[in-house]
Amino acid sequence: MQDLITSTINTFDVRAQYPDSDAMNKLEEYFRSGDLRAKASLAISANAKSIITKAVAKSLMYTDITAPGGNMYTCRRYAACIRDLEYFLRYATYAMLAGDPSILDERILNGLRETYNSLGVPIGGTIRAVQAMKDVTADLVGADAGKEMGVYFDYICSGLS
Amino acid sequence: MSIITRSIKSADRQARYLNHGELQAIESFYKSGEDRLRLAQILVANEAEIVNKGSQRFWQRYPNTPSNTGNPTFRASCMRDQSWYLRLITYAIALEDTEPIDRSGIKGVKEMYESLEIPLKNLAECMRCLKEVTVEMLSLEDAAAIAPYFDHIIQGFGR
Numbered sequence: 001m002q003d004l005i006t007s008t009i010n011t012f013d014v015r016a017q018y019p020d021s022d023a024m025n026k027l028e029e030y031f032r033s034g035d036l037r038a039k040a041s042l043a044i045s046a047n048a049k050s051i052i053t054k055a056v057a058k059s060l061m062y063t064d065i066t067a068p069g070g071n072m073y074t075c076r077r078y079a080a081c082i083r084d085l086e087y088f089l090r091y092a093t094y095a096m097l098a099g100d101p102s103i104l105d106e107r108i109l110n111g112l113r114e115t116y117n118s119l120g121v122p123i124g125g126t127i128r129a130v131q132a133m134k135d136v137t138a139d140l141v142g143a144d145a146g147k148e149m150g151v152y153f154d155y156i157c158s159g160l161s
Numbered sequence: 162m163s164i165i166t167r168s169i170k171s172a173d174r175q176a177r178y179l180n181h182g183e184l185q186a187i188e189s190f191y192k193s194g195e196d197r198l199r200l201a202q203i204l205v206a207n208e209a210e211i212v213n214k215g216s217q218r219f220w221q222r223y224p225n226t227p228s229n230t231g232n233p234t235f236r237a238s239c240m241r242d243q244s245w246y247l248r249l250i251t252y253a254i255a256l257e258d259t260e261p262i263d264r265s266g267i268k269g270v271k272e273m274y275e276s277l278e279i280p281l282k283n284l285a286e287c288m289r290c291l292k293e294v295t296v297e298m299l300s301l302e303d304a305a306a307i308a309p310y311f312d313h314i315i316q317g318f319g320r
Contacts, residue, residue, distance in 0.1 A: 001170070006256065013252065018251065027198060030191075031198070045179070097187065099164060
């Protein structure tokens with residue numbers, strides 16, 4: 001995985017250059033937003049369970065997915081769905097701290113769509129749940145940190161679709 | 162590897178969120194970040210002067226080195242390499258870790274310079290000169306923050 005600093009260095013090291021002013025501004029902005037990121041991470045880790053519960057209630061509960069014949073029917077599948085959402089939330093939080101989405105590719109997205117398709121997990125429902133998680137998280141951590149988290153939730157969604 | 166990546170990796174191995182202590186350490190890394198960038202930018206702004214002065218001092222001490230034989234290519238390569246090491250140091254400052262130096266400047270350095278027939282001893286002295294002129298132009302505090310990275314390079318050449 002990379003963080004914003006490593007990914008900047010890697011980009012410019014292969015060209016044997018100093019980071020340009022654009023990259024420097026991004027780094028400065030990243031360091032300035034550190035307090036926000038650390039606080040958001042703390043709030044999310046303390047409320048992870050309830051974020052998932054609320055997101056599922058908003059997006060999946062009482063839909064075809066939880067009804068008999070749906071992909072969350074029976075508690076075994078329900079539990080698997082919740083476990084995956086927990087992964088998404090935790091890795092999105094890591095990525096937000098790092099300011100870089102590479103860990104999402106490495107740990108979550110590589111091969112996920114294929115896995116879901118072969119297991120019959122509906123992609124549309126998954127994306128709905130991730131988007132609901134984005135809303136619930138933004139309510140919890142506030143608009144600024146919520147926007148930053150949103151970048152990585154959206155990254156997961158675009159990686160799935 | 163920055164403390165951010167290191168903490169995330171260790172939390173990930175245990176499938177947990179970062180704990181309070183880790184987040185505190187990361188927060189102080191963020192906080193000192195702007196100051197580290199400022200320091201790196203001082204090096205960037207003074208690169209030409211540092212390399213010039215460093216080279217002069219080096220050639221005074223080691224007059225019989227390939228870059229001082231009057232061959233313009235050797236001379237230019239020597240100064241270019243000094244700039245490169247200076248750049249790696251700015252990376253390391255931003256990251257607060259020597260990884261970029263190790264990866265791009267230490268690994269294989271012995272084999273490369275030996276095959277180019279440049280004695281590593283000379284290179285180490287060259288870096289010592291670079292360190293001296295850099296430290297001379299900085300405040301005491303900035304100098305103390307930068308010096309360890311030069312020492313790391315010099316030690317790396319000795320290995």
